[in-house]
Amino acid sequence: xxxxxxxxxxxxxNCEHDVVEAxxxxxxxxxxLWHGDLGVGDVDAVVLPGGFAHGDYLRxxxxxxxxxxxxxxxxxxAAGGPVVGICNGFQVLTEAGLLPGALQKNSGSRFLCxxxxxxxxSTQSALTCDTAxxxxxxxxxxxxxxxxxxxxxxxxxxxxxxxxxxxxxxxxNGSVDDIAGxxxxxxxxxxxxxxxxxxxxxxxxxxxxxRLLGSLLSAAGxxxxxxxxx
Amino acid sequence: xxxxxxxEVRLRPGIADPQGATIQRALPALGFDGVQEVRVGKAxxxxxxxxxxxxxxxxxxxxCQRLLAxxxxxxxxxxxx
Numbered sequence: 001x002x003x004x005x006x007x008x009x010x011x012x013x014n015c016e017h018d019v020v021e022a023x024x025x026x027x028x029x030x031x032x033l034w035h036g037d038l039g040v041g042d043v044d045a046v047v048l049p050g051g052f053a054h055g056d057y058l059r060x061x062x063x064x065x066x067x068x069x070x071x072x073x074x075x076x077x078a079a080g081g082p083v084v085g086i087c088n089g090f091q092v093l094t095e096a097g098l099l100p101g102a103l104q105k106n107s108g109s110r111f112l113c114x115x116x117x118x119x120x121x122s123t124q125s126a127l128t129c130d131t132a133x134x135x136x137x138x139x140x141x142x143x144x145x146x147x148x149x150x151x152x153x154x155x156x157x158x159x160x161x162x163x164x165x166x167x168x169x170x171x172x173n174g175s176v177d178d179i180a181g182x183x184x185x186x187x188x189x190x191x192x193x194x195x196x197x198x199x200x201x202x203x204x205x206x207x208x209x210x211r212l213l214g215s216l217l218s219a220a221g222x223x224x225x226x227x228x229x230x
Numbered sequence: 231x232x233x234x235x236x237x238e239v240r241l242r243p244g245i246a247d248p249q250g251a252t253i254q255r256a257l258p259a260l261g262f263d264g265v266q267e268v269r270v271g272k273a274x275x276x277x278x279x280x281x282x283x284x285x286x287x288x289x290x291x292x293x294c295q296r297l298l299a300x301x302x303x304x305x306x307x308x309x310x311x
Binding site: 058059062066094095100101102103105106107108109147149150151174 | 246
């Protein structure tokens with residue numbers, strides 16, 4: 001049976017249909033979830049897509065973390081359910097405390113919209129389980145606040161626990177330790193700034209995103225056997 | 231009583247501030263050669279209903295912690311009255 005993936009729509013999200021299209025192309029049943037809903041329903045994985053949730057007012061993700069659906073996403077994550085935040089979704093996950101650190105303005109003060117090369121730093125996560133360490137993936141980045149920042153203590157913890165998932169080959173935004181994506185201690189919550197859903201067809205210049213979203217569906221398949229239906 | 235409140239949200243020391251750096255780099259062209267340590271933050275003004283100033287400060291401190299600042303990169307300075 002194909003995995004069911006919920007893609008959360010906040011006011012101001014703008015990548016949700018791309019994510020649904022990419023997941024559908026990989027054989028998943030993807031459905032949109034409204035941020036005002038109280039539950040995530042019977043899904044096997046959740047994706048928080050890119051965009052400008054709640055206009056990015058105050059800080060990206062600062063208001064979105066209080067959206068009604070976030071309580072059930074936190075519960076879903078605590079039960080081991082795979083949760084992936086892409087770009088603005090990553091910012092929401094850090095604001096919600098589901099991932100450590102914060103995303104600060106790019107060091108060059110520029111909005112970046114370009115292809116980026118990423119190297120897989122850990123395969124122990126819901127988004128990289130079907131890749132190999134050292135694999136180089138080409139994915140687009142599209143952000144102004146993608147400069148991953150954390151305390152020296154948190155960075156040490158991320159490295160020691162092998163929780164840096166993806167690194168930039170050429171750091172575009174000043175992120176500490178070239179970090180493009182990290183995962184939670186449970187390895188089921190993953191955030192990344194690049195957009196795998198925009199690199200799922202050779203016509204778009206790369207289909208490397210399929211390897212990450214395919215990994216998510218593998219993780220969702222495993223999680224489906226473990227998670228009790230809610 | 232209603233208390234007027236000013237919350238300054240500032241990047242914590244040591245956190246890079248690309249906006250501040252850009253402003254600082256623009257100043258010499260205007261003849262301001264002596265300006266250093268430019269840091270950009272936010273100023274948020276509002277009023278709060280509270281029994282007294284201590285109560286107002288308690289409410290505002292919690293508000294800062296829960297919403298107005300991200301403690302990973304920011305801190306706040308609160309002025310009441």
